[in-house]
Amino acid sequence: MNNNYKNYKVYIAGHRGLVGSAIKRRLEKSNYNNLIFKTSVEMDLRRQEQVEAFFEKEKPEWIFLSAAKVGGILANATNSAEFIYDNLSITINVIHTAYKNKVKKLLNLGSSCIYPKHSLQPMKEEYLLSGILEPTNEAYSIAKISTIKLCKYYNEQFNADFISVMPSNVYGINDNFNLETTHVIPALIRKFHLAKLLKKGDFASVINDIKTRPIGFNLNALINCDSEKIIEYAFQNIGISKDYVFLWGTGEAYREFLYADDLSKACVFLMENYNYKDIGEFINIGTGCDIKLKVLAETIRRIVDFDGEIKYDISRPDGITRKLLDISRIKALGWKAETNLTDGLKNVYEWYVGNNKCL
């Protein structure tokens, strides 16, 4: 490895998010000493003029593009226009401006949602565009597929070095725990944790949990509520009670989960050692193992130590039945995930109860 990389000016777009914050931790641990970042309030990546001014001034040499509008099945299905507009405008602005400013290398974070709804399993890179997409996240998937192609065309026409990675479902610290917009793991952790507090009658901790992080479903209004009955009723309305927790779907679907710190290690490893010609159009990053959501729910229930029942709301969609990545190519390049799911989940729950706020 070329140690000069450590002095490169590296811009992490989305450094406060689940994946971006893990990339930041990884680079800091590896003694990268010239990292730059801006929050979405300081620079809105959907605004081309702001992106151009930033690149002009800072001249980054490497970019990790992990800024995106991300959400679970509910957010995706109900805000499709925002998902396609935000994600396309962010990536078009950053990628085109990176090319104009002769950025040495860029890593684009895609998602396993790019694969067809009825894809063969495990999903190989060559299955892209081989069938129709899952309708619940079609807008997001189309934005992600367009960005893969954007990188590919800039590489081919302008000799850029923009690499794309497709991780499976990611979980870790700094995740989004807003129950209206989140993914399955943070949702399960928060629901079981709140149900445990309700069972103990620890209403002060319930209120503290709401104050600590956005929760969604207008539950923030409970902050000033001193009626235990109203608090119990409000949570029951969203399927959380002292005796049970309701989960979306049948629990029969399978998913693959990757710890964010394993993903960030893979991203830095690829940036340091490979270029787009080695990687091709994009490369999958996963663990190679999946788990039935019912089993995942039971595992998290035990870690959180909630001794109530798990109920399933089968009127809600499951999404794709199975989404397992074929990881032969990244394995052949010399990378594999290191964190087993139970250890990763324990780390996240420990962080969740010990940390006062999301970064």
Ligand SMILES: NC(=O)c1ccc[n+]([C@@H]2O[C@H](COP(=O)([O-])OP(=O)(O)OC[C@H]3O[C@@H](n4cnc5c(N)ncnc54)[C@H](OP(=O)(O)O)[C@@H]3O)[C@@H](O)[C@H]2O)c1
């Ligand atoms: N989470 C997963 O399971 C998963 C799985 C596979 C792939 N990925 C990919 O990984 C990438 C990052 O996902 P994530 O889970 O880390 O998302 P996240 O936690 O929601 O973080 C997204 C980040 O993007 C930034 N951002 C959003 N809109 C922006 C805007 N208009 N201008 C500037 N910054 C903006 C936010 O910045 P602020 O905090 O400053 O507002 C935030 O830090 C995405 O491309 C996603 O597709 C995620």
